[in-house]
Amino acid sequence: MVTVKQVQSKSDLKDFVKFPFSLYKGSPYWVPPIIKDEMESFDKSKNPVFENAEAEFFLAYKDNKIVGRIAAIINWLEVNDQGLKKMRFGWFDFVDDLEVSKALLDKVWEIGVANQLNYMEGPVGFSNLDKVGVLIEGFDHIGTMITWYNHPYYQKHYEHHGLVKEKEYLENKFPAANADPKLFEKANELIKKRYGLREMNFEKSADIMPWVDKMFDLFNESYARLSSFVRITDIQKEYFKKKYISFINPEFIKFVVDEEDNLVAFAIVMPSFSEALQKANGKLFPFGVFHLLNAKKNSKDVIFYLIGIHPKYQNKGVTAIIFNEYHYTFKKRGVVNCIRTPELEENMAIRQMWKHFDPVTHKRRRTYKKEL
Structure with missing residues (x-):
């Protein structure tokens, strides 16, 4: 029983x-x-x-x-x-x-x-x-x-x-080598010139912090149309800021801003911590923290965690700016594989965004529903 x-x-x-x-x-x-x-x-x-x-x-x-x-x-x-x-x-x-x-x-x-x-x-x-x-x-x-x-x-x-x-939801992955710079180098310059945009890269977490609230506001705006979306509140922004941002390599966070420094796009990539977490087996101490720090510094697999683009700039090639920046960062870090978080099957805009990298769907997941 x-x-x-x-x-x-x-x-x-x-x-x-x-x-x-x-x-x-x-x-x-x-x-x-x-x-x-x-x-x-x-x-x-x-x-x-x-x-x-x-x-x-x-x-x-x-x-x-x-x-x-x-x-x-x-x-x-x-x-x-x-x-x-x-x-x-x-x-x-x-x-x-x-x-x-x-x-x-x-x-x-x-x-x-x-x-x-x-x-x-x-x-x-x-x-x-x-x-x-x-x-x-x-x-x-x-x-x-x-x-x-x-x-x-x-x-x-x-x-x-x-x-x-x-x-x-689909989960996809592709070799970092598939992100051929010829696909976006030229578009990157054209898009920046046409819309008066520029990229922002970071070396320190402290430099990102003043932008995090704007990033979550843009996240809310970018995803509002999706059927599963629930907005992130101000108090949650503070929580996620403290809990996650310092955990992510600063050079893995990319912003795009307009001429007035308004945030129009962002992307967050994380090193893969999967094997480090398996070694840690639920505990940070005595050795878990070292496995995680080692993965943060040396992991050759990365996870595309979040991408947000202002509705006004969607389908205008702004991702070429983001991918151009990641190309240089990944090359410098020796990144081998790019893994994407679960994306709604119905989200055609996101699927179009990735199509040039020949992604392979390696996992599928579902939510299930029952009337009460």
């Missing part, structure tokens, strides 16, 4: 965070989070997302052993500002037992009905900067620090319990 209990204590929350460590023990593809960071992201006194969202966390037990977990989330910005009466769920992991996955989904269902919401969708996080989607293809590729990995049986569970495909 399966028993589901709500997470109440810090000890329960640690069990919630650590469950996948046993579920994926020995997997060469699963990338563990840093336990301390994961705990903090669920701490309602530390993560500002809880200003506009609420979450309940559940653990499933069978024979006194933890066999599954789920987070039930309501983002009130989404519900009230956008009128999307959606019950979110994420961090959904379970052994291959249909009774376990059903018991956890039933908890989400109950909360959604109690709050008079219309449907449930997952796996998703609190906002657009969180992980998204259950992996349905590409199980033999290593995960990243910004995606979930899961066993192949997960899809069967979603569909068995009556959830249907809602959104599909």
Whole structure:
């Protein structure tokens, strides 16, 4: 018999965070989070997302052993500002037992009905900067620090319990050598001249900080039309600024500004921390921090984390400026592979942007939906 209990204590929350460590023990593809960071992201006194969202966390037990977990989330910005009466769920992991996955989904269902919401969708996080989607293809590729990995049986569970495909996300990669400068060097100069634009490169994180709020404003503006988008609030900007910007190599952040220094485009690339996180196995100390610092300095794989372009400049070739700058940075750093974060299948603008680099789709993931 399966028993589901709500997470109440810090000890329960640690069990919630650590469950996948046993579920994926020995997997060469699963990338563990840093336990301390994961705990903090669920701490309602530390993560500002809880200003506009609420979450309940559940653990499933069978024979006194933890066999599954789920987070039930309501983002009130989404519900009230956008009128999307959606019950979110994420961090959904379970052994291959249909009774376990059903018991956890039933908890989400109950909360959604109690709050008079219309449907449930997952796996998703609190906002657009969180992980998204259950992996349905590409199980033999290593995960990243910004995606979930899961066993192949997960899809069967979603569909068995009556959830249907809602959104599909593609993950692509290409060799850095495919970014042939002949494709964008000439366009780079033409676009800059035509629109009065210039690139901005950075050597220190401190030089980026004054621009970060503008970057998140542009992020909100760039993605507002996408069906899954929930804007980032001012308090979240401060949180992400402190948590992430100093972690990214300054030369991997590129801005494009107009003649009045208005930000019109940005891109953030991260070194791949996947193998370093596997070595750290959830702990920064004593050696985890050294693995991460080594990856930050020496990783030959990079992840295109975010790209934002002002709607006024979309489809006008502004990305040629960004890619021209990355070409020089990647060449200097000896970057070999470029990996992209999950992108909505319906986002044709982003797919057009990458087409010249001959990307290969190596993973697919989905969110699933069920009416309440």
